[in-house]
Amino acid sequence: MRIFSILRMAARSINRNKLRSFLTMLGIVIGVAAVIAMLAIGQGAQNMINSQIASLGTNLLMIFPGAFTAGGVRSEAGTASRLSEDDAVAIKAQCPAVMYSTPMARTSAQVKAGGQNWRTSIYGAYPTYIKVRDWDLESGVCYTDADERGATKVCLLGQTVITNIFGAGANPVGQIIRIKNLPFTVVGTLIGKGQNAGGQDQDDCIIAPFSTIQKKLLGATYAGNLLASAVSIDQVEEARQEVNQVLKDRRKGSQGDGVDYTIRTQTDISNAANQTAQTLSILLASIAMVSLLVGGIGIMNIMLVSVTERTREIGIRMAVGAKGRDVLLQFLVEALVLSFLGGILGMIAGAGVSWIISKSQGWPISISAFSLLLGFGFSAATGIFFGWYPARKAASLNPIDALRYE
Amino acid sequence: MSQPIISLRSISKAYVMGETTVNALKDVSLDIHKGDFVAIMGASGSGKSTLMNILGCLDVPTAGSYLLDGIEVSKLSRDELADLRNRKLGFVFQSFNLLSRTSAIENVELPMLYNHTVTPRESHKRALAALDIVGLKERAHHFSNQLSGGQQQRVAIARSIVNEPVLILADEPTGNLDTHISIEIMAVFQRLNGQGITVVLVTHEQDIAQYAKRNVVFRDGNILSDALVTEPRNAATELSAVRS
Numbered sequence: 001m002r003i004f005s006i007l008r009m010a011a012r013s014i015n016r017n018k019l020r021s022f023l024t025m026l027g028i029v030i031g032v033a034a035v036i037a038m039l040a041i042g043q044g045a046q047n048m049i050n051s052q053i054a055s056l057g058t059n060l061l062m063i064f065p066g067a068f069t070a071g072g073v074r075s076e077a078g079t080a081s082r083l084s085e086d087d088a089v090a091i092k093a094q095c096p097a098v099m100y101s102t103p104m105a106r107t108s109a110q111v112k113a114g115g116q117n118w119r120t121s122i123y124g125a126y127p128t129y130i131k132v133r134d135w136d137l138e139s140g141v142c143y144t145d146a147d148e149r150g151a152t153k154v155c156l157l158g159q160t161v162i163t164n165i166f167g168a169g170a171n172p173v174g175q176i177i178r179i180k181n182l183p184f185t186v187v188g189t190l191i192g193k194g195q196n197a198g199g200q201d202q203d204d205c206i207i208a209p210f211s212t213i214q215k216k217l218l219g220a221t222y223a224g225n226l227l228a229s230a231v232s233i234d235q236v237e238e239a240r241q242e243v244n245q246v247l248k249d250r251r252k253g254s255q256g257d258g259v260d261y262t263i264r265t266q267t268d269i270s271n272a273a274n275q276t277a278q279t280l281s282i283l284l285a286s287i288a289m290v291s292l293l294v295g296g297i298g299i300m301n302i303m304l305v306s307v308t309e310r311t312r313e314i315g316i317r318m319a320v321g322a323k324g325r326d327v328l329l330q331f332l333v334e335a336l337v338l339s340f341l342g343g344i345l346g347m348i349a350g351a352g353v354s355w356i357i358s359k360s361q362g363w364p365i366s367i368s369a370f371s372l373l374l375g376f377g378f379s380a381a382t383g384i385f386f387g388w389y390p391a392r393k394a395a396s397l398n399p400i401d402a403l404r405y406e
Numbered sequence: 407m408s409q410p411i412i413s414l415r416s417i418s419k420a421y422v423m424g425e426t427t428v429n430a431l432k433d434v435s436l437d438i439h440k441g442d443f444v445a446i447m448g449a450s451g452s453g454k455s456t457l458m459n460i461l462g463c464l465d466v467p468t469a470g471s472y473l474l475d476g477i478e479v480s481k482l483s484r485d486e487l488a489d490l491r492n493r494k495l496g497f498v499f500q501s502f503n504l505l506s507r508t509s510a511i512e513n514v515e516l517p518m519l520y521n522h523t524v525t526p527r528e529s530h531k532r533a534l535a536a537l538d539i540v541g542l543k544e545r546a547h548h549f550s551n552q553l554s555g556g557q558q559q560r561v562a563i564a565r566s567i568v569n570e571p572v573l574i575l576a577d578e579p580t581g582n583l584d585t586h587i588s589i590e591i592m593a594v595f596q597r598l599n600g601q602g603i604t605v606v607l608v609t610h611e612q613d614i615a616q617y618a619k620r621n622v623v624f625r626d627g628n629i630l631s632d633a634l635v636t637e638p639r640n641a642a643t644e645l646s647a648v649r650s
Contacts, residue, residue, distance in 0.1 A: 005526075315503075318488065320491065320492060323484070323489070324484060325485075403499070
């Protein structure tokens with residue numbers, strides 16, 4: 001029997017009972033829509049997390065002061081910061097997998113300009129900081145190595161600071177801003193990065209040369225922490241090992257076990273975030289599975305009714321020469337067409353629901369070809385699985401009994 | 407005489423119903439030759455329907471041998487029987503058994519749907535030709551439920567001849583039709599028979615059996631009598647007599 005005539009028969013039979021066919025499909029529609037919507041939302045959430053993590057700089061290594069151990073007594077993390085500018089310089093010089101390295105000095109202060117004031121975080125770092133963080137300038141230029149050497153009072157402003165001091169959209173390049181009453185010249189502004197994965201506003205900051213902050217604002221000798229970036233994302237792990245080795249070597253002979261720092265990479269952070277997103281996806285997928293199962297049972301039920309209703313038709317077909325497999329194929333294709341139509345409607349509904357959620361809730365969504373394929377695959381599998389038994393039942397009817405069936 | 411199209415040798419059919427066994431056919435032997443027009447008669451329960459099912463390859467006998475056009479049927483599988491029905495037999499039923507809400511031509515094309523040697527174009531052509539033979543060419547695209555009983559039965563006859571069978575089996579084809587329409591249907595059968603198609607007709611109406619060339623009467627699973635009709639009625643002449 002030709003596939004075209006089988007499809008035509010299926011289409012006709014579905015068309016004959018429009019409302020019933022639609023109601024049968026509804027289970028699959030809801031199931032597939034759930035799959036699509038949930039994957040879209042889950043994928044969107046994952047993308048958001050990933051982009052937030054990437055906004056820190058994907059190749060980033062963060063070196064924090066760790067617990068300092070002396071004579072077996074372990075103190076709180078960060079109590080004795082032993083990271084120095086020299087560590088950062090050594091990392092840059094001795095680690096081939098490290099592209100940039102900078103010490104960081106962090107403080108927070110009230111900043112003032114033109115009668116406005118705002119409390120914000122002040123970061124002291126080398127000019128390479130914006131490269132490590134993969135952070136572009138909106139206007140102006142970054143300060144230079146000469147500024148770093150001379151501890152010049154220049155700075156870069158984050159968008160939140162600009163908005164609060166100069167007003168939204170203002171360009172403060174060239175203006176003077178007072179940090180702890182010291183006048184700093186604004187040489188550049190940073191583009192907005194938004195929130196980080198922890199919900200912190202990354203734009204609420206001022207970046208200035210490390211030496212300026214360390215000497216003029218803090219009067220400290222140590223660096224708060226170090227940042228480094230690997231040459232490429234594939235070399236992050238290599239860079240971590242090299243940095244570890246360099247820092248270890250530099251601590252030989254010192255008091256305690258020498259390891260008074262912690263190195264964290266973006267992979268650690270994104271792994272944790274991905275795991276959360278994955279758990280969410282599994283949960284949503286199981287809900288989708290249940291709705292597809294219910295939809296499949298609906299198809300099976302209506303196909304069984306259909307086989308009973310059309311017993312006589314089956315008898316006629318068998319009398320004129322239809323074999324068991326012809327009848328089987330006819331009913332199986334009908335179930336498949338039902339579930340396929342349901343799948344297509346479900347995709348449209350799923351895309352619609354995702355769109356509505358993204359508009360009303362402001363959640364990012366992402367409908368991938370994979371999720372569409374998955375939805376389609378599941379509807380087809382449901383059709384075959386739940387269409388098989390009724391089709392088998394039709395095919396095994398005895399033609400004599402089927403012809404006499406009233 | 408040529409080899410018979412149907413050759414039944416000592417056919418028995420027994421049904422087990424609970425604890426009792428019903429012997430529907432007991433040691434029946436029958437030959438039907440090409441071009442024959444046989445009416446099988448008998449009261450209900452005489453075994454004629456069972457015989458019809460066996461002749462129609464819808465059922466296989468419990469014992470005995472059935473040769474259809476030289477093929478031994480009694481040992482065939484379900485699928486082989488289906489093929490045989492498709493290629494060698496045409497069915498006409500009392501209740502027409504057309505697919506409802508389906509056009510006449512599609513009903514006629516149905517057997518060819520299961521015959522892979524026929525292309526869709528060929529199938530359409532043959533279906534139209536068959537409808538032309540039964541005089542319904544202009545109704546080809548009417549749905550079966552828009553046709554009268556007589557027209558429906560003619561569509562069924564067109565369906566039965568479309569695969570060029572060696573034998574048409576008609577099970578009470580006039581049972582649901584009034585006398586005049588019955589004669590029209592018998593005229594169609596007689597015309598087809600005149601073209602060399604073998605027809606086996608099951609009926610309990612003596613009048614209808616008179617249109618056949620040979621009458622076989624069943625009683626209690628046995629052949630009671632098997633005789634040629636001395637002077638078969640001619641449906642076509644009767645019809646023109648009514649019209650004039």
